[in-house]
Amino acid sequence: xxxxxxxxxxGKHRSxxxxxxxxxxxxxxxxxxxxxxxxxxxxxxxxxxxxTGEMVGKWRDVLKEQQRDIEHAQRNARENLEASALRxxxxxxxxxxxxxxxxxxxxxxxxxxxxxxxxxxxxxxxxEMPYEDEAYTPTDYLRVLNQLAEDIDSREEQLGVLExxxxxxxxxxxxxxxxxxxKKGWMSSRFxxxxxxxxxxxxxxxxxxxAGNEGDPVVxxxxxxxxxxxxxxxxxxxxxxxxxxxxxxxxxxxxxxNVQVGDIVKKGQVxxxxxxxxxxxxxxxxxxxxxxGRVVDPSSYIHRASR
Numbered sequence: 001x002x003x004x005x006x007x008x009x010x011g012k013h014r015s016x017x018x019x020x021x022x023x024x025x026x027x028x029x030x031x032x033x034x035x036x037x038x039x040x041x042x043x044x045x046x047x048x049x050x051x052t053g054e055m056v057g058k059w060r061d062v063l064k065e066q067q068r069d070i071e072h073a074q075r076n077a078r079e080n081l082e083a084s085a086l087r088x089x090x091x092x093x094x095x096x097x098x099x100x101x102x103x104x105x106x107x108x109x110x111x112x113x114x115x116x117x118x119x120x121x122x123x124x125x126x127x128e129m130p131y132e133d134e135a136y137t138p139t140d141y142l143r144v145l146n147q148l149a150e151d152i153d154s155r156e157e158q159l160g161v162l163e164x165x166x167x168x169x170x171x172x173x174x175x176x177x178x179x180x181x182x183k184k185g186w187m188s189s190r191f192x193x194x195x196x197x198x199x200x201x202x203x204x205x206x207x208x209x210x211a212g213n214e215g216d217p218v219v220x221x222x223x224x225x226x227x228x229x230x231x232x233x234x235x236x237x238x239x240x241x242x243x244x245x246x247x248x249x250x251x252x253x254x255x256x257x258n259v260q261v262g263d264i265v266k267k268g269q270v271x272x273x274x275x276x277x278x279x280x281x282x283x284x285x286x287x288x289x290x291x292x293g294r295v296v297d298p299s300s301y302i303h304r305a306s307r
Contacts, residue, residue, distance in 0.1 A: 094152050174223035174267045175243045177301045181287045185212030191297040197281050206295045207288035214283040216274040226263040236278020239271045252286035253278050
């Protein structure tokens with residue numbers, strides 16, 4: 001620290017620098033001077049009368065009481081710090097859970113990864129505006145912690161409700177029948193009356209045929225449970241899925257099946273490879289849609305957008 005001394009008469013000044021140790025000794029001396037002065041004054045006042053055992057005992061009692069007060073204050077401060085540290089640790093753990101939940105919601109909602117990055121702290125700033133107020137007390141500190149805990153409670157509840165809504169929406173979107181059962185290929189036969197490809201006679205066709213190359217993947221148009229996987233007359237190697245809500249789909253004429261009864265499949269999952277098993281003239285997949293046990297035209301489901 002640098003000190004400057006100015007002479008009022010001459011206007012001259014002198015400066016010198018004091019290190020931390022010198023400053024500390026100076027401050028200690030200034031603080032200790034009243035005590036030393038008081039002690040000397042007391043010795044001077046009582047020196048002639050002499051010290052008695054009773055007076056020494058009273059001083060000892062006063063010192064012990066002051067020591068107890070100091071220990072009590074230290075103990076309270078230590079307990080408050082420990083309680084605050086524990087409270088902060090719990091809040092930090094809950095914030096970590098909120099970050100994880102936020103990342104999960106970002107994935108479920110299919111948000112842009114750069115839009116909400118929960119691994120980075122949010123940007124803060126602005127010009128500093130000095131504000132003079134009363135000293136920040138432990139009571140204020142605890143009040144802020146309590147308010148933070150209440151805010152976290154509220155955010156957890158709101159995010160929980162939002163997660164439930166998004167997950168339900170995703171489930172509904174997954175079981176929503178939409179799209180084609182192939183990744184590549186073309187429609188070779190429509191739903192309804194047609195000329196039978198084998199006999200040439202007019203016959204009813206319960207589904208839509210998609211032709212392609214042998215071994216091309218056959219995919220589900222909605223999530224569901226496999227209720228049939230195996231050979232069936234006319235269908236060859238066939239898979240049937242139950243999607244809930246009264247809906248079911250069938251995929252026929254596989255070369256190979258990739259699923260078994262009881263399997264839970266996702267939307268777009270490969271259930272088999274395209275083939276010409278059963279009653280078929282070439283590699284294709286015969287696709288059917290059922291609603292409440294009755295076959296319906298798959299066209300409206302093929303051309304509608306996924307949720």
